[in-house]
Amino acid sequence: MTEQDQNWFQEGLTDSFVEDLKQRIEAAILPGAEKYFEEGGNAYTQNSPDLKRAEMAVNYFDYQPCAVSVLAVLAAKGNRSAEMIVRRIFDNVSYYLEEWRSQEGFTTSLRRSQLHLVLAYEILYDLLDSDIQTRWRALLLRSAVDMLEHFDHFQEKLPALDNRGFGTGINHVAIAAEGIWRTGYVLDQPNFCEMAGGFIDRLIDYGHPDGYFEEHTNDEREGGPSLVYTPLTAGCAYMVSRWRQVADVARFARCGALFRNFCDSHIRAMPFADERANPHGLGPYGVALHALSLEGRGFLRKALNPEDNPSLTSNGRLEYLSRLYFELDNSERGPGTTPEPWQDGSFRITLPLGVQRANGWHAGISGMRALNRTLSPDGDYALDRQTLVYLSHDRAGTIVSGAKSKKNPDWSTIRIGEDAYPVRTGQLDEGFQATAHYEAFNATASWTLDRDAELALSTDSDEPATAQIVLELCTGSSIEVDGKAISLDDTQETVESVTTVSTSKWTVRCSEPASFIWYLSPFDPYSEANKSAPGSRRPVLRVPFYGSVSFTFSPSESSDG
Structure with missing residues (x-):
C-alpha cells in the first residue's frame, strides 16, 4: 500500500x-x-x-x-x-x-x-x-x-x-x-x-x-x-x-x-x-x-x-x-x-469458501460443491465449480486465478481420472483447511502464507491423483521452465518433468515432477460455439501424485506490481 x-x-x-x-x-x-x-x-x-x-x-x-x-x-x-x-x-x-x-x-x-x-x-x-x-x-x-x-x-x-x-x-x-x-x-x-x-x-x-x-x-x-x-x-x-x-x-x-x-x-x-x-x-x-x-x-x-x-x-x-x-x-x-x-486477516462465509491475507498474499480456498453440474448441466451461463484455490500478491499480481470452465475437467484443481468435481458441500475448518468431497475420494487444500506461499493438496485415495494448477499467464508472456525460456504463442506445447516455472514477478516450485502444458482454452458463454479469444489461453501445471503434493510460490525481488 x-x-x-x-x-x-x-x-x-x-x-x-x-x-x-x-x-x-x-x-x-x-x-x-x-x-x-x-x-x-x-x-x-x-x-x-x-x-x-x-x-x-x-x-x-x-x-x-x-x-x-x-x-x-x-x-x-x-x-x-x-x-x-x-x-x-x-x-x-x-x-x-x-x-x-x-x-x-x-x-x-x-x-x-x-x-x-x-x-x-x-x-x-x-x-x-x-x-x-x-x-x-x-x-x-x-x-x-x-x-x-x-x-x-x-x-x-x-x-x-x-x-x-x-x-x-x-x-x-x-x-x-x-x-x-x-x-x-x-x-x-x-x-x-x-x-x-x-x-x-x-x-x-x-x-x-x-x-x-x-x-x-x-x-x-x-x-x-x-x-x-x-x-x-x-x-x-x-x-x-x-x-x-x-x-x-x-x-x-x-x-x-x-x-x-x-x-x-x-x-x-x-x-x-x-x-x-x-x-x-x-x-x-x-x-x-x-x-x-x-x-x-x-x-x-x-x-x-x-x-x-x-x-x-x-x-x-x-x-x-x-x-x-x-x-x-x-x-x-x-x-x-x-x-x-489492503488489510491482513481472513474472511469466510457460512459455506466453505474464504480468503486469507498476510505478508502481501491473497489466498483463496474452497470446499464448495459443483452444484451447477446438477442444476444446469447444459447451461452456457452456469460454469462448473471445479477450482479450489486462488493466489495473488501485492507486487507480483495474480498467479492462480481459479477460473472455471464447462464440461472440461482439465481446469479442475484435483482429479482422479474423470472424477474432477466436488459432489457435495465440504468443510472449511478454523485453520482454513478446506475439504472437498468427490465421487470416490476426499481431498484437502490449505495455504501457508509467509514470505513464500505454500499450497498443500492431499487425497485419501490409494489411487494416483492429479493436481492441476492453472497459471495466470497469457499469450506473449515471458517465462522460464526449469531455467529455459518458453514462448507462449499459437503453438501448443508440453514440457515434461518440470519442477520450476518463473516469470519476472514470481516463481512456483513443485514438490513432484510436473508437466507444463500450453495451453488450455476457456469456455466463453457469450461467443458463438463458446469459442474463446486467443488472449484468454492459459497454461497448466499438471502433477501426478500419491497422497499429497505441494507448490511453493515466491515473489521475485524485482516484482513491482
Whole structure:
C-alpha cells in the first residue's frame, strides 16, 4: 500500500471527485454513442462478429441504449448531437417492440434500458414538444407492460427467489423491477410501484444473510455467491429501497463488503469464489453499495480513480458508463478508510469458501460443491465449480486465478481420472483447511502464507491423483521452465518433468515432477460455439501424485506490481 493509496482511502468519495468522474463519463459517452448508433447500423453490424446473435440483439437494443440517460443530460445542456441520438434510441425501442423482435425470433424485453429511458424522459420532459412527450410516454408504458408480462407481473412461481422463482436469472428480475418502479413513479402508475416494490421486499427477505443473492442454488442453499451477479441483484434492490426510503443500510453494506473481501489489492475479483462466472473486477452495478461504508468509499476512491484506471471512462462501453454515472448520482459521499483487500486477516462465509491475507498474499480456498453440474448441466451461463484455490500478491499480481470452465475437467484443481468435481458441500475448518468431497475420494487444500506461499493438496485415495494448477499467464508472456525460456504463442506445447516455472514477478516450485502444458482454452458463454479469444489461453501445471503434493510460490525481488 503506497502513501498515495492511504491518502485516497482516507479521502473517500468527495463531491469534487465524483463530479470530475461524471464529467469524464459525459465526455467519453458521446463519441462512443455516435459511432455505435450511427445511421445504417444494426444489431449485426455494430457488435463483434464473434458474439452469439442473441447477444448481438440484446446488446444493440437493450444494453448499449442505457447510454440514453447520460446523453439526455448532454441534450438538456443544448448538445444537438446527443439529442439526435436520444431520439434515435427511442425510435429503436419502438422498432424493436413493433417489428424487429418478432421478425428475428426473439422474445426478450428491454429490462436494462427501461430505467435509463425513463430517466431520459424525466430529464428532457420540459424541453420536449407535447406530441413527443405523449409518444415517449406511450412507448415507455408499452415497454413496461411488455416487461411485466415477461416476468409474470413479479409473481414468482416458487417461493425460492433465486433462479427457480421465475425460471431465469434472478438478477434479470431485479433489474426489471428497478426499471418498472421508476417508470411507475415518473408516469404516475402506482400499481407498477406496488408490484415492483413488493417483489423487492420479498427478494431482500430471501437474500442470504452472509451478504449475497443466489442465482443457481437448492433448498439447502449450497450454491453460494456470484461476484458478477450479486452486485446486479443487490444494487437494483438497494436503488428501489432507497427511492422508497426503506433501505436497510447495514444489510446492503454487507453486500459491498462481501465483494471487496473477494477482491485482491489489484481490484481483481476472485473467479474461484463465483458460483457461475469468471469475474475480473468491479462492475458498474452495485457501486452505490460500497458507498454505504467507510471501507467501501475508500475502495471506490482507488477503484474508480481515472489516473490509475483510464479505461474506466475511455473504452466506450456505453452501458458501463451510463450505469456508473447513475450509481455515482445515487452514492453516499464522505470520507473513507483502508478497505479490506489492503488489510491482513481472513474472511469466510457460512459455506466453505474464504480468503486469507498476510505478508502481501491473497489466498483463496474452497470446499464448495459443483452444484451447477446438477442444476444446469447444459447451461452456457452456469460454469462448473471445479477450482479450489486462488493466489495473488501485492507486487507480483495474480498467479492462480481459479477460473472455471464447462464440461472440461482439465481446469479442475484435483482429479482422479474423470472424477474432477466436488459432489457435495465440504468443510472449511478454523485453520482454513478446506475439504472437498468427490465421487470416490476426499481431498484437502490449505495455504501457508509467509514470505513464500505454500499450497498443500492431499487425497485419501490409494489411487494416483492429479493436481492441476492453472497459471495466470497469457499469450506473449515471458517465462522460464526449469531455467529455459518458453514462448507462449499459437503453438501448443508440453514440457515434461518440470519442477520450476518463473516469470519476472514470481516463481512456483513443485514438490513432484510436473508437466507444463500450453495451453488450455476457456469456455466463453457469450461467443458463438463458446469459442474463446486467443488472449484468454492459459497454461497448466499438471502433477501426478500419491497422497499429497505441494507448490511453493515466491515473489521475485524485482516484482513491482
